[in-house]
Amino acid sequence: xxxxxxxxxxxxxxxxxxxxxxxxxxxxxxxxxxxxxxxxxxxxxxxxxxxxxxxxxxxxxxxxxxxxxxxxxxxxxxxxxxxxxxxxxxxxxxxxxxxxxxxxxxxxxxxxxxxxxxxxxxxxxxxxxxxxxxxxxxxxxxxxxxxxxxxxxxxxxxxxxxxxxxxxxxxxxxxxxxxxxxxxxxxxxxxxxxxxxxxxxxxx
Numbered sequence: 001x002x003x004x005x006x007x008x009x010x011x012x013x014x015x016x017x018x019x020x021x022x023x024x025x026x027x028x029x030x031x032x033x034x035x036x037x038x039x040x041x042x043x044x045x046x047x048x049x050x051x052x053x054x055x056x057x058x059x060x061x062x063x064x065x066x067x068x069x070x071x072x073x074x075x076x077x078x079x080x081x082x083x084x085x086x087x088x089x090x091x092x093x094x095x096x097x098x099x100x101x102x103x104x105x106x107x108x109x110x111x112x113x114x115x116x117x118x119x120x121x122x123x124x125x126x127x128x129x130x131x132x133x134x135x136x137x138x139x140x141x142x143x144x145x146x147x148x149x150x151x152x153x154x155x156x157x158x159x160x161x162x163x164x165x166x167x168x169x170x171x172x173x174x175x176x177x178x179x180x181x182x183x184x185x186x187x188x189x190x191x192x193x194x195x196x197x198x199x200x201x202x203x204x
Contacts, residue, residue, distance in 0.1 A: 022060045025050060026074040033071060034107040043067065065118065069130055072111055090154065091145040091165065092195040095172040099187045102176065109176045116173070139165040156200045168194060 032049045043064040047057040061067040079085070079101045088094040102108050119127030142165035149155035155164075171194060179185045 023074075025052060025057070025060065026071055029067065029071045030075050030105070030108075033111055034105055063126075065115075065124060065127055068111065068115055069127060072108070072115055073130075075105065075108055090149055090195065091142045092168060092191060092198070094142065094145065095168050096188055096191045099172050099176055099191060103179060103187060109180055113173075113177055113180065135169065138169055142168055153200060155198050159198065164198065 028050045029046065032046070043057060043061075044054045046064065046067065047054045050057070057067065061070060079098070082101075085101070086097065088097055102112070115127060116131055118124055119131045121127075139162065143161040146155060146161040146164050150157045150161070172191060175185065175187055175190055179187055
């Protein structure tokens with residue numbers, strides 16, 4: 001559908017007006033979470049903060065968790081669609097750019113970390129399925145980039161692409177959690193060190 005906002009979580013609405021309304025709710029929710037955070041807030045209080053009725057929110061989302069997942073997914077889609085976003089040069093650069101963009105939106109890294117942790121809890125099937133699929137897709141994309149870099153000699157060839165992909169994701173997520181605790185950590189430079197470690201050794 002041409003009027004689809006791209007989000008996959010929750011109900012999109014049957015008509016263009018409903019799709020647009022859902023997108024407005026997600027845009028406003030991003031602002032609210034950036035200002036106040038999402039921890040410990042009920043669906044009803046989120047609706048009040050956004051400026052819609054509880055019933056209106058339930059029309060699009062079945063639960064608080066589903067709304068939070070949709071908010072983060074929506075924020076990612078907006079980030080990826082930014083026409084001013086520079087093109088990533090390599091696999092590490094993909095995660096550097098994502099992490100750098102995330103920390104520019106207050107509350108977004110906290111929301112992401114909270115959602116990943118919640119997805120591990122028993123009974124959160126939607127969260128578990130979402131992040132399992134997300135990590136699988138991300139690792140496959142990075143592994144493909146790594147193979148291309150190895151083929152052109154831009155990355156050392158004695159490392160397994162799938163293993164490196166998983167390590168890059170782990171480094172990015174782990175550093176963002178450390179940044180939440182200590183904002184002086186320089187994400188871009190620290191993640192960029194991975195590229196140096198993976199660069200082919202200089203010839204003798």
